[in-house]
Amino acid sequence: ASMFGLFTGLRLSDLLQLCWENIERSPDGGYCIRLCTEKTDTEATLPVSDEALKYCGERSEGIIFKGFRRSMAQQPFKKWVKAAGIEKKLSFHCLRHSFATILISLGIDVYVVSKMLTHRSVRTTQIYADVV
Template sequence: MESDTGQGNLAERLRIYLIRRTREHGISRPYHDQLVSALRRFCEMVLKRNVEDLPLVRPRKKKTLPTVLSQREVRRLLAELRNPKHLAILALVYSAGLRVSEVVRMRPEDLDLERGLIHVKSGKGGKDRYTLLADAAQLAVEAYLEGAHPGEWLFPGSRPGRHLTTRSVQKVVDRARKRAGLEKSFSVHALRHSFATHLLEAGTDVRFIQELLGHANTRTTQIYTHVSNRELRRIKSPLDMEEGGGRAEESH
């Protein structure tokens, strides 16, 4: 009969403990990983047991839909930007669906103002791509450049030789959101989500949206089909149907 400190018993106790911590206390995946590492070190250093093969469970990653702003909310947000530099940044994020990290790392030569294109260098996954430069975004960038001499980076930060940080851009969004009276809380990345969703609702093929966003495959882009309400608005609720005007098929 296996003792209390046997490998199987130890594995089961740790598994039950982790399940309880995960389900009852709602711990995050990073905290769970730290907990697993601590348990392994304890077992190896104190109990002198090898626990590499223990069946430790990981909490399921929550599948949440991205936050999306309406076009009206986006306009209200942009209207509150007083600084031409800030307006140019957020106009690029929304109009081209760029990641904020891609925007702050832009160099002046990455914008092709004549052809209306943006060259995104070393995007996520280290891949380069071209995306559209909207007329409104180009006007915002040109207005910013009239009074700025950016040098190496299109959007330089406060420290010499450094570009603006993504955290600084988020602070800009937070202030503009409050001034615009937008109650929902969102990150600057919501503008990228909104770009994709608004294109989808306008009838743009998801494959083109995938290319513009720089997604490796369409599965990542497909999440916006769950956020888009274009098709949802076409469905009439039974409560709104006139009597005898149609009914759902009966299931057998």
């Protein structure tokens, strides 16, 4: 779930409720995620890479990350980060920040990144552009 979050920028609340039914074929032959975000109550269709989908396991029905709980995004996540040799204080939400920063550093338009993050205002996303 963590790696999928890094590759998609989804909020923890959306990862927890993400179902296989939310992942559909897109017109270009790839895949997309169709969901209504919990925080902003925004309906979105978001591209998802084949690489990101590999972190979902084998397609089935219902919740994708069965057994994944909000509590796992606190202490267990921090232990995982420490075990990886990362000394910086990180939270699960930092995966979302990394996603945005990487896209902007690759030249993706801030407006597009804003839509992918389902921000209500592009001004929120502009913070990542200022970092880059």
